[in-house]
Amino acid sequence: MSRVALLSAAAGLALATSAQAQLLTIALRPMTAASADQQVTSLLKGGAICIKQGPLSASEMRRALTSNDSDTRLREALSGAGVMINTSGSAAVEVSGVARITLADACLPDYGFGKIDKITGKAEVAVEWTLTDRATGAEIGKLSTREAAERTGGTGGLAGLVDEAFMANAKALAANPAFRAAAGRPLLASARPDTVQPRDPALLVLPPWRRVSDKTPLSVTAPRVIESDLDMLHGYAREYFAVPLEAGETLRLDMQDAAAKIVISVTDPKNKYLASTDYKTPERHLSASAKTAGTHIVSLWASSSPQIAPYRLKIDTDRRPYSETATPGAPSAPTTTASAPTNGPNGPVALRWVVAAPLEAQAGGQIGAADFCTSKEPVQPSEMRRAIESGALDARLRDDLRAAGFQVVGSMAKTPHGVAPVSLSAEARITNFQACILNWGLANFDTVAGKVAMSIDWVARDRATGAELARLTTQQGVDRKKGSGGLLYLTQDAFSANIKILLADPAVKAALRRPALAAPQPDDGPARDPLRAVIPPWTPTAFGARIPLDLPKVAESDIDATDEDKSSARETYKINVRAGETVSIAISDAQKPLRVGVLDMQSTLITDTFGASPALKWKAPAAGDYLIQVTSADKPRQTPYRMLVESDLRPKDPPKPVMAEAPKPPLAAKPEVAENGPPAKPPAPPALPSMPKFTPPPGVLLAEVGKSVQRPAGKVGAAVDLYAFIGESGSVFQARAGAPGAGGHAITLYTPEGDEMLKADGVDMTSLNGILPKDGIYMLAVGRQNAAKPYKLTLAADSPDLFQWSHRNLAGYEVLDQDGKLLYTTCWTAPGATLRYDFASGVRSSMSVERGGAGRWEFVGEPAKAFTTQLVAGVFVRTYASGDKPNSWGLDDPPPRTGAYRGYLCR
Numbered sequence: 001m002s003r004v005a006l007l008s009a010a011a012g013l014a015l016a017t018s019a020q021a022q023l024l025t026i027a028l029r030p031m032t033a034a035s036a037d038q039q040v041t042s043l044l045k046g047g048a049i050c051i052k053q054g055p056l057s058a059s060e061m062r063r064a065l066t067s068n069d070s071d072t073r074l075r076e077a078l079s080g081a082g083v084m085i086n087t088s089g090s091a092a093v094e095v096s097g098v099a100r101i102t103l104a105d106a107c108l109p110d111y112g113f114g115k116i117d118k119i120t121g122k123a124e125v126a127v128e129w130t131l132t133d134r135a136t137g138a139e140i141g142k143l144s145t146r147e148a149a150e151r152t153g154g155t156g157g158l159a160g161l162v163d164e165a166f167m168a169n170a171k172a173l174a175a176n177p178a179f180r181a182a183a184g185r186p187l188l189a190s191a192r193p194d195t196v197q198p199r200d201p202a203l204l205v206l207p208p209w210r211r212v213s214d215k216t217p218l219s220v221t222a223p224r225v226i227e228s229d230l231d232m233l234h235g236y237a238r239e240y241f242a243v244p245l246e247a248g249e250t251l252r253l254d255m256q257d258a259a260a261k262i263v264i265s266v267t268d269p270k271n272k273y274l275a276s277t278d279y280k281t282p283e284r285h286l287s288a289s290a291k292t293a294g295t296h297i298v299s300l301w302a303s304s305s306p307q308i309a310p311y312r313l314k315i316d317t318d319r320r321p322y323s324e325t326a327t328p329g330a331p332s333a334p335t336t337t338a339s340a341p342t343n344g345p346n347g348p349v350a351l352r353w354v355v356a357a358p359l360e361a362q363a364g365g366q367i368g369a370a371d372f373c374t375s376k377e378p379v380q381p382s383e384m385r386r387a388i389e390s391g392a393l394d395a396r397l398r399d400d401l402r403a404a405g406f407q408v409v410g411s412m413a414k415t416p417h418g419v420a421p422v423s424l425s426a427e428a429r430i431t432n433f434q435a436c437i438l439n440w441g442l443a444n445f446d447t448v449a450g451k452v453a454m455s456i457d458w459v460a461r462d463r464a465t466g467a468e469l470a471r472l473t474t475q476q477g478v479d480r481k482k483g484s485g486g487l488l489y490l491t492q493d494a495f496s497a498n499i500k501i502l503l504a505d506p507a508v509k510a511a512l513r514r515p516a517l518a519a520p521q522p523d524d525g526p527a528r529d530p531l532r533a534v535i536p537p538w539t540p541t542a543f544g545a546r547i548p549l550d551l552p553k554v555a556e557s558d559i560d561a562t563d564e565d566k567s568s569a570r571e572t573y574k575i576n577v578r579a580g581e582t583v584s585i586a587i588s589d590a591q592k593p594l595r596v597g598v599l600d601m602q603s604t605l606i607t608d609t610f611g612a613s614p615a616l617k618w619k620a621p622a623a624g625d626y627l628i629q630v631t632s633a634d635k636p637r638q639t640p641y642r643m644l645v646e647s648d649l650r651p652k653d654p655p656k657p658v659m660a661e662a663p664k665p666p667l668a669a670k671p672e673v674a675e676n677g678p679p680a681k682p683p684a685p686p687a688l689p690s691m692p693k694f695t696p697p698p699g700v701l702l703a704e705v706g707k708s709v710q711r712p713a714g715k716v717g718a719a720v721d722l723y724a725f726i727g728e729s730g731s732v733f734q735a736r737a738g739a740p741g742a743g744g745h746a747i748t749l750y751t752p753e754g755d756e757m758l759k760a761d762g763v764d765m766t767s768l769n770g771i772l773p774k775d776g777i778y779m780l781a782v783g784r785q786n787a788a789k790p791y792k793l794t795l796a797a798d799s800p801d802l803f804q805w806s807h808r809n810l811a812g813y814e815v816l817d818q819d820g821k822l823l824y825t826t827c828w829t830a831p832g833a834t835l836r837y838d839f840a841s842g843v844r845s846s847m848s849v850e851r852g853g854a855g856r857w858e859f860v861g862e863p864a865k866a867f868t869t870q871l872v873a874g875v876f877v878r879t880y881a882s883g884d885k886p887n888s889w890g891l892d893d894p895p896p897r898t899g900a901y902r903g904y905l906c907r
Contacts, residue, residue, distance in 0.1 A: 024083040024183040027091040027134060031070045033062040034100035034128075035358045041589075042104040050107035050120075060208040060229050060310075061101040062358065064162045065125070070099070073163060077170030083183055089192050092185040093140065094132045095173075099166065102126050103148065106158050119157055124148040125165040129173055131182050134192055138467045140182055145169040159207050202322060203227065217242040217297055222251070223322035226313045227360075230262070230302050238301040238871075243315060245290035253286045253298065254314040262311055263301050263870075269294030301871055310360045347516030350420035350463060350524055351397060351411035356388040357429035357457075365433025367487070367538075373436035373449075382640035383537040383558050384430040387491045390536040393428065396492045400499045406512060416523060420463060421514040423524040427457045428495070432477060435487055448487055452494040453477030458502055460511040463521055469511035474498040487538040532556065539571075546574040546627070551583070551647045558640045559594075559632045569638065570631040575645065577620040582648040585628060586615040590641040592634060593798045599627040610734070611796035612706045634798070634851075696724040703780065705733075708794040711782075719787035723780045727752075727772040730800035730808035732832055737782045737793045738765035744785040752776030755901040757812070770904065771832045772797070773811045802891070803853035803869050804832075806876060811835055814899030822899065827906035836906050 033039070039061035064070075074097070075085055106121025125147060131140040147168035149161055173179055204220065206228040217240035220226065230239060245251055253264050265276035266288040274296070275288040290296060298315070316322040356362065362381035369376075387393075394412040401408050409415040410423075417423065435450030454477060460470040476497035480490060502508055535547055535557035549555060559569045577583060587596055590612065597608030598618045606626075609616045620626065632639055696702055703709055703723040711721060727733060738745050746761040747768040760768035772778065782793055800808060815823045824839040834848045849855035853869030866881045871891065878887040 024180060025086045025091050025093075025187060026078075026083060026183050027089075027094040028071075028075070028078075028085050029094060029096035031065060031074060032096070032098050033065040033358075034098050035356075037359075038100045040101050040104060045107040050109075061104070061162075062360070064101065064159060064208050065099040065166065070163075070166055073167050074170045077167060078174050081171070081174030083174060083180075086187075090187045090190075092134055092188055093182050094134050096130050096132070097127045097173075098130075099125055099127045099169070101162060101165075102146070104158070104162065106161060108158070109153075118153065119161055120152050121158075121161065122148055122150040123158075123161045123165045125162065125169055127166075127169045127173070129179075131179070135188060136465075136467060138465050141178070143173065143176060143179060145172040147172055216240075219244075219295075220315060222320045223314075223316035225256075225322065226315065227310075228313075229310045230300065238299060240300075241298040241315070242295045243298055244295050245293065245317065246319070247290055247293045250287055250289045250318040251296060251298075252314075252316050252318065255284045256312045256314055261302065264313075265299050267297045267299070268292065269296065271297075312360075347419055347421040347514060348407040348409045349401060349512050350409055350417035350423040351394070351401075352423055352425040352524060353411055354388060354393045354397060354426045354428055356385040357427050357455075359385055361429045363429070363431050363433060365430070365435070368434075368436040368450075378638065379433055379435075379560070380558065380638060380640065383560055384433065386534050386537045386556065386558060387430070387488060388428045390488075390534045392488055392492055392536055393426075393495045396495050397426070397499060400496055401503075404503050410523065416520070417463065418520040419517040420521075421517050422469060422511055423461050423463050424512065425459050425461075429455050430491070430494075431455050431475070433491075435490060437487070438482065447482065448490055449480055449482050450490060451477060451479045452490050454491075454494045454498055456495070456498045456502075458508070460508060461524070462514075463524055464517060470505070470507045472502060472505055472508055474501040476501055488536050529554075535571075546572050549573040549575050549628070549645060551575060551577075551645055551650050553645050555643045555645065556640075557630075557643070558638065559630065560638050569633075570629055573628040573630075573645075574625055575628060576625050577623065577647070578649060579620060579623040582617055582619045584615070584617050584644075584646045584648075586613070586644045587630065588613055588642045588644070591639045592632065593796065594639070594641060595631040595633070596643070597629050597631070599629055601625055601627065603627065609794070611794070612798075614796075615708075700724050700779070703793065703795055705795045705797045708792050710792050711790055713790045714787035716786065716788045718783065718785055720781055720783045721793075723782065723793065724777055725780065725795060727774075727776060727778045728797060728799060729772060729775045729810075730805035731772050731797040732800075733770050733772050734796045735768045735780060735793065736765065736796075737791055738762070739789070739791045740764055742784070742786075742789040742791045745791065746781075746783040748781040748783075750779040750781070751812075751901050752778060753901060754779065757901075757904050769831075771808050771811060771828065773813060773901075774809065801851050801853075802871055803849055803855075803876075804851055806869075807835065807847065807849035807855070808832065810896070810898055812904055813901050816897045816899050818897070820897070820899075823896075825902045827903055829906050831905070 041061075078085065101123065103122060103124035106119055106123065109118055109120060127145050129143040129145065131143070132138070133140055147165055149164035149168060151161060151164075202223050203225045204227070206218070206226060208229055219242045222243060226241070228239060243251060251266060253266075255262055255264065263277050264286045266274045266286065268274055268290070269292065274291075275286055277286050288296075300311070300313070314322055359381050362384040364381055365379035365384070366376040367379055391412060398408055398412045409420050410417050430452065432451060432453035435448055435452065438447045438449060453475070455473065455475045458470075458472045458474065459468060461467065462469055476494065478490065478493045478497055480493070483490070531552060531554050533549065533553050533555045535555055537558055537560055539547060547555075547557075555573065557571055559571055575583070583598070585596055585598075587594055593610060593612050594614060595608055595610040596614045596616065598606045598616070600606060601624075607616060607618050608629075628643075628645065630641065630643065699722065701709065701721060701723045703725040705725060705727070709723070733749075735747055735749070737747055742764050744761065744763050745766040746759065747766055748759050749757045749768060749770060751757055752774060758768055758770045760766055780793075780795075782791070784791060811826050811828060814825050817823050822840045824837050826835050826837055828834070829836050829846060830848070833850075834846050836844065836846045838844055843859070845857060845859045847855060847857050849869070853871075855867055855869070857865045857867065863882075865884065867878050868881075869876055869878045871877075876887075876889050876891065880886065
C-alpha cells in the first residue's frame, strides 16, 4: 500500500468514528530491544573535564530498553494520552515495539567521588512500532519514532537520560494521528486469547548503570533469574545481591550465560565466607547451606578480561526450587494455525536468511583436544553467532527442504522470491556446545566428537498479506561420538535435527504447501549487505589455511582457539591486488589490542601496526596475491573483531542492496518524502563519541591514544613538537613517530607532573614503550632533525587487569607515610612485570605480578614466595603457597600519599 493510500485510509477511519465518542484501546506486547549489533556502543566519561572512564556495551543498551521500567513508562505515556491498555483480549489492534539506542554521549561529573546521579549529555532512542490486526493477524502498518533527551547538569544518571529519551518516543507514538485512528477501531465481538507467551515471572532484567556495593546490595528473593551486566558503574565490575535464607536452607546458584569468567561467592549474615568458585576457572554452579537464618550476600566479579560482561544467573534453593515456564526440549505449539491451502499446484518456499539471536542469548562452550578431550579451550558466544550467520545454516536449510520435496527460492538458492506464496524465517541460538577435536595435536581439525544443541524460532508468513501462518520453536541437538567435517559441520547437523522437527509439524507443513501467487511479488526481508563477510568460525589459519577476501569487504571474525599456535593466535586472509593499488585496512570492535600486517605469499612481513583499533594503508608494488594477517599475542588470545578492507581503485560504496520487501510507509503524520521532490537522505548513523577532549596549553598539540597525528613538513632545520594526551594508570603505552625517509627522530615522555620518564631515538621510525604510572595528562615531545620532512605519530595502549593495575599504579614514585616521611620507592627491573621496592629501612625486595593475579615476592637473602591474588567483595586477597599469613587491601582504599617521581628503570 502506498503512503498516500495508507494515510487516506487512516484519515477515513478517523472521519468514520468522529461522530461518536472515540474509545482508544490497544493490546500491548512487552517491549523488545533490537539485537546487540544494532545498539550503539559508546564511552562513559566522568570527572570535571569528562575524561574517558570505560566502555558502554551493546548488552547494557539492550537491558536499558527491556527492563520492566520501559513497559511501565510506555503504559504511562499511552494512558496519559487517553489510550486504554486492554488485557481482556477484546482489543482490535495490538502494538509491539523494537527499540534501539542510537546515541549515548554522556558525562558523570561526580564520577570520581563515587556519585553517578548527576549527568550532562545526550541520549537518543529509535523505536520501530508494529500495529497488527488481532482478528486476522495481518500487519496494519509500521511507525518509526526517533527522539532524544539532553541534559546539562541534571540528575537521574545515565539510565534516567535513556529513559527520558524512550518516554519521548512513547509520547510521539501516542500523539500520532494514524496510531490514534487505528487504536479507535471497534472492540472485537468476542475476546481472542493473547498469542504472546508471558514473561517468566521469576525473570528480573536489571536496569544497567546502577551503583551497588557490599553496603547496599540489591535485595532479591528465591527463586529468581537475573539478567544483568558487570558494567563500569558497578565499581570495578562487581555486583552484590542480598538473599534471605532460613536456617538449613541450601542456596543454589547457576551461572547460565556469561560473556566472561565470573566468580561467585557467598557470605553469611556475619560476613563470613561460606563458599566461592575458583577465580582461575570459575565453575558455573555453586551451593551453600545457611547455618543460621538471615540475609546472605551473593557477590559476583569478573576474573578475566573483559571485566565488563553480560550474564544470566539463576538463584533458587532446595526449599524454593525454580521451575521453567515451558518444558525444555519440547517444541511449542504454533501461535497461529496455517490456513488451508486452496486449489492449484504448490508454490515454492521463499527462504529468508537465518539470523542469530542476540549475542547474550548464545551459549558459550568448550573445545577439547585428543581422545580424552583434555586442555579445553573456551568457545565464545560471538563464535556461535558467526556459525549461525556465516551462510552454513542457510545452505543446510536449502538442501534439507529440497530433499523433503520442496522447491525453494531466496537465501542460498540465490533466486528471487517471485510467486512463492509463503516465506520461512528462522532465528537461531546455540544452547549447548561441548566438542572435541580428536587430532588437534596433528593440526588436523576435521575429525570431531561432541554435543551441540540449538533452539530455533521459526515463522511462516503469507507473502500476499503478511499474515503469520505458523510459528514454532524447536529445540534439538546432536551427540556425535566421532565423525568428519569439523566443528561447523557438527553445528549444521544440530540445525538439521531442528529442521526435521519443523517439517513434521502439521501446521507448518500446511503453511509451506500453498498454491503459487498469481503474479511475482518483491522479495521478503532485506538482502544481505554485499560488503559484509561473516567468516565461518573454527578455520585454523594459524596452520596454513587462508581466507580468500575480495575488495572492498567488511570481515566479521574471531581469533579463536583453533587459530592458536605456540606463540600467538592469528587469522590470515588472501587478497589479490593490482600494481599501484592502495589498500586500507582498519580493525574495529576488538576486545583487546591486535596486530594487523601485510605479508607477501612467502609470509615475509611488508608492514604492520598494533593497537586497540589498528589501521594502516599500503600500496602494492606489483600485481598479485598478498596476505593480511591479524594477530593476538596476549592470553587469552581469543577475541572477536571487524576488519574493513578498502581499495582506492575499487568503489568504496558499491550499490546498496535493494530492500527485498516493498517499503511499507510508517504511520507518521510527517511524510519522509517531499511531494514531487527527491527522496530525503536517511540520517547518518551517529558517530561513536571520541575520547574526552581538553584544551592543552599554548604551543602544545593534542594527541589521543588509539589514534594517529599526521604532522606536515615545516621549515628546514631541527624542530620539536610537544603533545599532550590522557593516559591510564598501569597501561602498556606505545608511541611511534616517523615515516620512510623522515630522518632522525627522538621521543621523550613526561609524567603528569612534568618529570622526564623515558627517551627513545632512531632513524625514519622511532618507537617508545613504557608503563604509565597513574591516570592523568602526559606530555610527549617529538624532536626531528629535519622539520622539512613530514611524519606520523601513533599512540596505542594495552589496559591492565585489576591485579596488574594494583601492581603498576604509582610505579617510580616515592610513597610517604601520614607524616610525609619516606616509606619506600619503586622502579622497574622488567617493565610491566617486575617492580623493585627500596624501603627506607634499607630492605630491598622485588615483586612480579601476571595478568590474573599470580606472582611472587623476592626478598634479598630469603626464598621467593609465590602467591595468587583474588578480588573478593571488593577486597584483594593475596594467598601465599608457603602458608604465610595472607595480605588483603581494599579496592576502594584511598591511594597512598606520594612524593617525587624517582625514575622509570632501576639504576
